[in-house]
Amino acid sequence: MAHIIDGKRIAAEIRETLRQDVQWLREQHGWVPGLAVVIVGNDPASKVYVRMKRQACEAAGIASFHYELPGDIQERDLLNLIHRLNADPGVHGILTQLPLPSHISERAILEAISPFKDVDGFHPYNVGMLSIGEPLFAPCTPFGVMELLRVEGIDLKSKHVVVVGRSNIVGKPMAMLMLAAHATVTVCHSRSQDLPGLVRSADVVVAAVGRPRMIQGDWIKEGAVVVDVGTNRLSDGSLCGDVDFVTAAERASYITPSPGGVGPMTIAMLLKNTVKSARREYGLSLQVG
Ligand code: NDP
Numbered sequence: 001m002a003h004i005i006d007g008k009r010i011a012a013e014i015r016e017t018l019r020q021d022v023q024w025l026r027e028q029h030g031w032v033p034g035l036a037v038v039i040v041g042n043d044p045a046s047k048v049y050v051r052m053k054r055q056a057c058e059a060a061g062i063a064s065f066h067y068e069l070p071g072d073i074q075e076r077d078l079l080n081l082i083h084r085l086n087a088d089p090g091v092h093g094i095l096t097q098l099p100l101p102s103h104i105s106e107r108a109i110l111e112a113i114s115p116f117k118d119v120d121g122f123h124p125y126n127v128g129m130l131s132i133g134e135p136l137f138a139p140c141t142p143f144g145v146m147e148l149l150r151v152e153g154i155d156l157k158s159k160h161v162v163v164v165g166r167s168n169i170v171g172k173p174m175a176m177l178m179l180a181a182h183a184t185v186t187v188c189h190s191r192s193q194d195l196p197g198l199v200r201s202a203d204v205v206v207a208a209v210g211r212p213r214m215i216q217g218d219w220i221k222e223g224a225v226v227v228d229v230g231t232n233r234l235s236d237g238s239l240c241g242d243v244d245f246v247t248a249a250e251r252a253s254y255i256t257p258s259p260g261g262v263g264p265m266t267i268a269m270l271l272k273n274t275v276k277s278a279r280r281e282y283g284l285s286l287q288v289g
Helices: 007-029 044-060 075-087 106-112 124-131 140-151 171-180 195-200 245-249 263-281
Strands: 034-040 063-069 093-096 160-164 184-188 204-207 225-228
Touching (some): 034 044, 034 075, 034 263, 044 063, 044 263, 063 075, 075 093, 075 106, 093 263, 124 171, 140 171, 140 225, 160 195, 171 184, 171 204, 184 195
Parallel strands (some): 034 063, 034 093, 160 204, 204 225
16 A cells, blocks of 8 residues: 655645744844735636635745736736836745636736746746756746655656656646656657556656546556646545546555645745745845755
């Protein structure tokens, strides 16, 4: 039976370390990191995520600036807000909750955010820095996966990592981070052939697909590490991952549950990137926590 990686506990420990660091920054230097969160429109899921981010900031002592904008806002007005936040010395991180309404170019907004305040790691500058192996801000979810594996002492060097999913926010940056950790990486997607066979060859599987329990236990090599990024809402309202947890746990050596695995790490890494950004701004060491 696999060891279950407790993302809730690990995320809580990281958040506590960050809280202490922010307290130290306030007492020693007289300032605190600040995160601006911009939400456009009334998407209920986005509102929940934004509220969680805001509460997490407050608990860590990070200043949070909240901008709730109407769904019919013009792109130009949103860009003006981003430019103001870029110039605001009290704001060290800027996050625009996605998705944006279809009349606004997500690309234009993400590119307008200063790369040095881009704590989501989505700006092309940060994507490039990650791909040359010198990340400034890594996207929070794959960064959270790396932290989980690091805390659990799982060595990735020379391991075969199979990432299922190639999105810009999870799959691709996940592959880059795994490469930087000296893993051999295979990235799969909807046109990959023989997905079960590819997954069976993995020492480490990262599932980021968005299909409930698609990855079956008999796809998992005996002793493999299984990381389930998937968060799927079922018709009864409950959540489940992309991995069939019960059967996969019988073969894996380590496994993350979903919910309670990678999910809590995303916000912890957002806070970590915000503190890192503030430290960078003030010329302090970037080692946080
Ligand atoms: P996307 O929909 O952007 O990407 C899904 C990927 O899965 C695509 O690359 C797609 O391939 C691939 N895919 C779809 N169907 C198959 C299939 N049958 N076989 C193989 N590959 C397939 O999703 P995200 O990357 O944004 O998210 C993935 C999952 O992770 C979701 O469940 C999401 O909710 C969750 N998530 C969780 C987070 C958290 O815990 N904090 C944060 C972000 C995401 P193709 O490119 O060919 O279409």
